[in-house]
Amino acid sequence: MENVVELKNVTKNFKGFSIKNIDVQVKQGFVTGFIGANGAGKTSTIKMMMNLLKPDAGEVKLFGLDYRTHEKEIKERIGFVYDDNVFFEGLNLKDIKRIVGPAYKQWDDTLFYRYIEQFELPLNKAVKTFSKGMQMKASLAIALSHHAELIIMDEPTAGLDPIFRRELLDLLQELMIDGNRTIFFSSHITTDLDRIADYIVFIQRGELVFNQSIHDVAENYALVKGGIDLLDRDTEKAFIHVQRAATGFEALTDNIKAVKSIFGDSVIIEQASLEDIMYYLKGGIQHV
Numbered sequence: 001m002e003n004v005v006e007l008k009n010v011t012k013n014f015k016g017f018s019i020k021n022i023d024v025q026v027k028q029g030f031v032t033g034f035i036g037a038n039g040a041g042k043t044s045t046i047k048m049m050m051n052l053l054k055p056d057a058g059e060v061k062l063f064g065l066d067y068r069t070h071e072k073e074i075k076e077r078i079g080f081v082y083d084d085n086v087f088f089e090g091l092n093l094k095d096i097k098r099i100v101g102p103a104y105k106q107w108d109d110t111l112f113y114r115y116i117e118q119f120e121l122p123l124n125k126a127v128k129t130f131s132k133g134m135q136m137k138a139s140l141a142i143a144l145s146h147h148a149e150l151i152i153m154d155e156p157t158a159g160l161d162p163i164f165r166r167e168l169l170d171l172l173q174e175l176m177i178d179g180n181r182t183i184f185f186s187s188h189i190t191t192d193l194d195r196i197a198d199y200i201v202f203i204q205r206g207e208l209v210f211n212q213s214i215h216d217v218a219e220n221y222a223l224v225k226g227g228i229d230l231l232d233r234d235t236e237k238a239f240i241h242v243q244r245a246a247t248g249f250e251a252l253t254d255n256i257k258a259v260k261s262i263f264g265d266s267v268i269i270e271q272a273s274l275e276d277i278m279y280y281l282k283g284g285i286q287h288v
């Protein structure tokens with residue numbers, strides 16, 4: 001399986017914050033969700049993927065190519081979708097098409113108008129007056145109109161109402177029917193990722209926690225619930241984090257086998273959602 005994005009040992013140091021030696025692979029033909037708490041380093045990582053920020057160390061490759069030698073070719077094949085200041089003051093979609101279109105070899109006017117119609121976007125209205133959701137769709141329409149193979153999105157569903165969010169997710173899923181397309185997107189809304197992501201990249205304080213298929217995440221992590229009396233220094237070792245309450249404990253494990261052998265039927269083992277995993281891993285993977 002080909003990786004369209006490959007970050008190897010990527011490090012970036014800011015004052016007071018570093019991305020440390022992260023390895024990320026994004027597989028062709030799948031949706032990869034990028035999660036992490038506020039300030040975990042998602043936007044900075046995406047910027048390095050887009051060559052908007054240079055890593056201090058490590059390697060960034062897209063489609064197996066290096067920005068140093070193939071910047072134009074790489075950028076032709078990527079659509080970067082985000083909502084902020086994408087569009088110049090006062091321009092409408094017609095103007096934008098006139099400016100952006102010629103920059104891409106594969107620009108397709110027919111496709112552009114098709115998406116504008118499908119997304120119900122006005123052509124003659126200044127884009128800066130669009131709602132956040134409309135701006136996101138406009139940005140996506142542009143990315144799709146140059147046949148981008150890889151769509152990179154920074155929090156595309158943030159600030160969208162639930163209906164619009166659902167619509168956007170459905171749309172992204174539709175786009176995946178064409179088996180060559182790859183989507184990489186960051187989000188805080190883990191339920192969106194539960195819905196459409198095939199792979200999850202999770203970073204925490206600039207460090208990679210995991211890069212796994214959603215199937216493996218579901219297999220590897222579980223929530224365990226039981227009575228406080230079951231916990232002691234030894235049994236707790238099966239957990240990454242334990243939360244105690246008067247009524248019992250809830251814990252995250254990445255060793256379901258050990259939990260079963262230690263506790264047998266005396267605990268309830270449930271599937272952990274991405275939100276559970278993010279919440280309990282906020283301190284990183286450290287066994288109790």
Ligand SMILES: Nc1ncnc2c1ncn2[C@@H]1O[C@H](COP(=O)(O)OP(=O)(O)OP(=O)(O)O)[C@@H](O)[C@H]1O
Nearest residue numbers: 014015016017036037038039040041042043044045
């Ligand atoms: N150009 C910069 N100079 C200095 N510090 C920076 C710069 N860019 C990002 N940072 C810092 O790096 C950290 C990670 O920021 P980043 O925007 O990558 O996180 P994020 O995971 O996208 O966060 P959020 O979910 O809140 O958008 C933050 O502490 C931020 O202040």
